[in-house]
Amino acid sequence: MGTITEVLSPKPGSSMPAGIMVLFDNERICQVKTSLRSLHHAIMITKFEENLPKRAVRFQFPLRLAWACTIHKVQGLTTDAAVVSLKNIFAPGMSYVALSRVTSMAGLTIKDFDEKNIYCNEQICKSLKQMPQYLTVKDRTIHQNNMVIILHNIQGLIPHINDIRSNSDISSANFICLTETWLEKETVPCLKGFNLLRKDRFSSYPSEKNVFKQLKRKTHGGVGIYISNDQQYCPIKLESVNMECIVIYIKDINSNLIVIYRTEAYPSSVFLEELYELLISLPQENV
Numbered sequence: 001m002g003t004i005t006e007v008l009s010p011k012p013g014s015s016m017p018a019g020i021m022v023l024f025d026n027e028r029i030c031q032v033k034t035s036l037r038s039l040h041h042a043i044m045i046t047k048f049e050e051n052l053p054k055r056a057v058r059f060q061f062p063l064r065l066a067w068a069c070t071i072h073k074v075q076g077l078t079t080d081a082a083v084v085s086l087k088n089i090f091a092p093g094m095s096y097v098a099l100s101r102v103t104s105m106a107g108l109t110i111k112d113f114d115e116k117n118i119y120c121n122e123q124i125c126k127s128l129k130q131m132p133q134y135l136t137v138k139d140r141t142i143h144q145n146n147m148v149i150i151l152h153n154i155q156g157l158i159p160h161i162n163d164i165r166s167n168s169d170i171s172s173a174n175f176i177c178l179t180e181t182w183l184e185k186e187t188v189p190c191l192k193g194f195n196l197l198r199k200d201r202f203s204s205y206p207s208e209k210n211v212f213k214q215l216k217r218k219t220h221g222g223v224g225i226y227i228s229n230d231q232q233y234c235p236i237k238l239e240s241v242n243m244e245c246i247v248i249y250i251k252d253i254n255s256n257l258i259v260i261y262r263t264e265a266y267p268s269s270v271f272l273e274e275l276y277e278l279l280i281s282l283p284q285e286n287v
Contacts, residue, residue, distance in 0.1 A: 001025050001066065001083065001109075005042045019044040020061050071098045076155050078163045080107045087112035092121035103166075147253060148173045157181040157224065161189045164226075176226035179244075179261035183222050191226050197235060197246055198224035204244040211270055212242050215263065223259045233257075241278045243271070249283075256282055 002024035007017050023042040024030065030043040050058045069077075071094050084098045095118040102108045150173050154160050157178060164170060176194065183189075183200055190196075201221030205212035223244050227233060236247040236256065245260040258278075262271050 002029075004063075008044070016047060016059060017061075019046050020063065021045075022063070074098070074101055076153070077101050078103060078160075080104075081109075082107065083109040083111060085111045086114060086117045089117035092119055095119070147175075147250075149175045149177065149257065151177045151179075151259075153180055154178045155180045155182070156220075157183055157189055158187065161191070164191060173226075174228050174231050175257060177257070177259040178224045178226070179222075179259065180220060181222040181224045182220045183224065193229055194226040195229060196224055196226050197248070198222065199244065199246050201244055205242045206239065207242045209242075211267065215266060218263065218265060221261060221263055223261050225257070225259055236282065238278060238281055241274060241281065243274045243278060245278065247278075247282065 002022045004020055005023050006021040008019045008021065010016055011018050021042040022045055023040070027040045030041050045061055045063060047059050048062050050060070052058055066083075075097055079101055080103055082102050084101075086095055086098070089095055099108065099110070099118075148169075150169065154164075164176070170176065170191075171193075176191075181198060181200075183198055188196055188198070199222060201218065202216055204221075205216045221244055223246050225246055225248065227248070232251045234249040234251070236249055238245075238247060243260060244262070245258060247256055247258050249256050260275070
């Protein structure tokens with residue numbers, strides 16, 4: 001990898017640049033040794049000519065473009081290769097977001113590595129310990145099952161459906177839970193081996209209250225679950241709940257699976273009230 005330092009002006013009678021100067025990150029490329037020290041210089045990349053059918057000729061510069069982004073901007077991005085700098089990490093989880101953008105370790109290059117910059121928020125562990133346990137297992141027979149449930153904020157299922165299809169973890173999943181699907185009413189992206197249950201934002205708020213009317217008018221949102229074709233389940237319909245959610249009952253583990261998405265525009269107090277109504281409305285024999 002390298003940096004373009006200059007685009008050379010075209011020669012007389014030509015409309016194309018005479019060349020492109022690239023300073024490679026690897027200092028051994030185009031290194032000039034003098035009596036005192038080695039100098040690292042940019043190298044000129046010249047145009048490449050290729051003859052095509054029907055007497056066509058293609059001219060191009062053999063460069064592969066790359067770009068720089070902040071860690072905040074690349075959330076949700078999937079790429080084959082990336083150079084990640086951990087120099088200016090200032091918040092918990094930033095390193096994780098940056099390092100998890102690539103599809104394999106082979107495509108990851110880390111600069112400015114410092115293990116102190118890889119950390120999470122200590123309050124998370126404390127909060128988890130303080131959270132009340134809503135489900136108890138003392139009166140339920142527990143059976144060992146190998147079940148894989150994946151949760152992902154997809155931020156647009158249609159533009160990212162190929163990312164899901166190419167994910168090696170998908171083949172072993174029983175359920176793929178998605179939020180922010182951004183699907184319209186008639187759109188059903190196919191995933192081989194799975195059926196899709198979905199609920200768009202517009203149909204998630206049946207109430208005529210003003211707060212829910214405003215949420216219904218907002219774009220995007222929506223939830224969905226891809227369910228493996230050989231997985232037994234039963235969808236649970238909750239007509240009166242004003243929430244972007246899907247609930248299914250999983251017979252194998254005698255449990256309910258609930259996928260919920262809350263947009264920032266949804267007032268917390270109202271959301272908690274609706275969440276309570278959702279939980280108490282579930283069939284008691286499944287809880």
